[in-house]
Amino acid sequence: MTMGRPERKYASFAARRQPGRRLGLIPAFAALLALAPFTGLRAQPAPPLAIAVRSEVQGHESRLTFTLQSCVQAESYLLETPNRAILDLPEVNFQIDPREGLPEPAPKPQKHRHRASAKETDSAKATPGPAAGAGLIASYRFGRLAPGKSRVVVDLTGPASIVSTSCAPSPGAFELTLTLAPASEAAFKAAARAGSEKQARATVQSAPPAPLPPSAGAQKPVIVLDPGHGGVDTGALGREHAIEKYVVLDFAKALGAKLRARGSYRVVFTREDDSFVSLGQRVRIARNLNAALFVSVHADALARDGDEVQGATVYTVSDRASDAEAARVAEHENKADSAAGEEAKEDASDVNDILFELTRRETRAYSHVVARSLTNYWKVAARLNKNPRRSAGFVVLKAPDVPSILLELGYLSNEEDVADLTSPAWREKATEQAAKAIDAFFAQRQPEKQPEIQPENQPENLAPTPDAPALKATQSTGN
Numbered sequence: 001m002t003m004g005r006p007e008r009k010y011a012s013f014a015a016r017r018q019p020g021r022r023l024g025l026i027p028a029f030a031a032l033l034a035l036a037p038f039t040g041l042r043a044q045p046a047p048p049l050a051i052a053v054r055s056e057v058q059g060h061e062s063r064l065t066f067t068l069q070s071c072v073q074a075e076s077y078l079l080e081t082p083n084r085a086i087l088d089l090p091e092v093n094f095q096i097d098p099r100e101g102l103p104e105p106a107p108k109p110q111k112h113r114h115r116a117s118a119k120e121t122d123s124a125k126a127t128p129g130p131a132a133g134a135g136l137i138a139s140y141r142f143g144r145l146a147p148g149k150s151r152v153v154v155d156l157t158g159p160a161s162i163v164s165t166s167c168a169p170s171p172g173a174f175e176l177t178l179t180l181a182p183a184s185e186a187a188f189k190a191a192a193r194a195g196s197e198k199q200a201r202a203t204v205q206s207a208p209p210a211p212l213p214p215s216a217g218a219q220k221p222v223i224v225l226d227p228g229h230g231g232v233d234t235g236a237l238g239r240e241h242a243i244e245k246y247v248v249l250d251f252a253k254a255l256g257a258k259l260r261a262r263g264s265y266r267v268v269f270t271r272e273d274d275s276f277v278s279l280g281q282r283v284r285i286a287r288n289l290n291a292a293l294f295v296s297v298h299a300d301a302l303a304r305d306g307d308e309v310q311g312a313t314v315y316t317v318s319d320r321a322s323d324a325e326a327a328r329v330a331e332h333e334n335k336a337d338s339a340a341g342e343e344a345k346e347d348a349s350d351v352n353d354i355l356f357e358l359t360r361r362e363t364r365a366y367s368h369v370v371a372r373s374l375t376n377y378w379k380v381a382a383r384l385n386k387n388p389r390r391s392a393g394f395v396v397l398k399a400p401d402v403p404s405i406l407l408e409l410g411y412l413s414n415e416e417d418v419a420d421l422t423s424p425a426w427r428e429k430a431t432e433q434a435a436k437a438i439d440a441f442f443a444q445r446q447p448e449k450q451p452e453i454q455p456e457n458q459p460e461n462l463a464p465t466p467d468a469p470a471l472k473a474t475q476s477t478g479n
């Protein structure tokens, strides 16, 4: 999420940047409807398309407007920490570049068509409240939440109230508009509490069923593959239009196929499509299945020095971050729920007793072994970061009883990395190495003696390697 706006845009989004783009709407929708009888769309109506978005400031009001193929019923509410406005919708097919919702770069000398006119901006300046001229909308995201559901998340610059949520015909299409106005802190907090309750009620009604534990006959170890982000939470937006949620899903699916082909594991995904899955749900899936291994897959992007930093990093969980970069990555990845417009939830899972502590220590030792195995195998075919094993407080790695690692495949802000991560040939060899590393881990599953030592200080030969995959993890450092 930290990349700036790229020079190039999605080709498919380019058309609507041109003047008179609305004239194109009718033929586009008409073409879609004309295809319907041949594609089965009529039997199972496809989600309506959203093809444009604009934000504008008018007087003291800020508006976010989506251009849609048809009107949808929207539920709007506010949330705090951080301050957000949420629009919950039935599923909408957003054909809009997610970069549209990123904050504008600091000085904005000339306005593109999404900005308010000079006159409107001047009038906004006169109103009290958030940054002059900028209005209440700091940034926004939109996308799928779950099958049949979509969401828009608006990051607010200050306390706001929802004036209205409306959908009305516009030439050739429909417009769904969220209108916000400044509000007092007290009024906002009261509304945000109501919003939190509203979301909790909706979540209870639609809680996904927990996966079943392995049946009695199934003795294969369960590996849970966890492609990061998804749906409304895009993850990092990189060069060459690369979007983290798609890059990591492709990688996880390719890795899962390799592991399944071995016949010796049961492979489960936390998501297999472009849906949002909360961090807590990802951990629950692994724990409910008594998983033997949890692998979360991500890709990073840097706003600054983006082209200088590259290579994969394997993270394990620790109470204290191994370094400032690990702390930054964990903080960023831990924001996934908040980015998707979920109310922050208290983590009440930690039980402080001796048995829990022993289990957790042993689990962390296994996590270190698999992390080391992965870096050892990875470097044979792909690039590692200069400091490839780090640790920090990743929420998604906190299952006390499931060995868990988080693989950052590389940096989508780096030219070479983005070329690799989006290449099927690279994916083929990188997933093969990852699968071999996992094989080596299961072939020799032994915890280390001293799990609390930082990974950087640990001898290389404590983990299975491509050259000596049968090395015992507990072996002394002499070999």
Ligand SMILES: [Zn+2]
Binding pocket: 228, 229, 235, 236, 244, 298, 299, 333
């Ligand atoms: Zn990520």
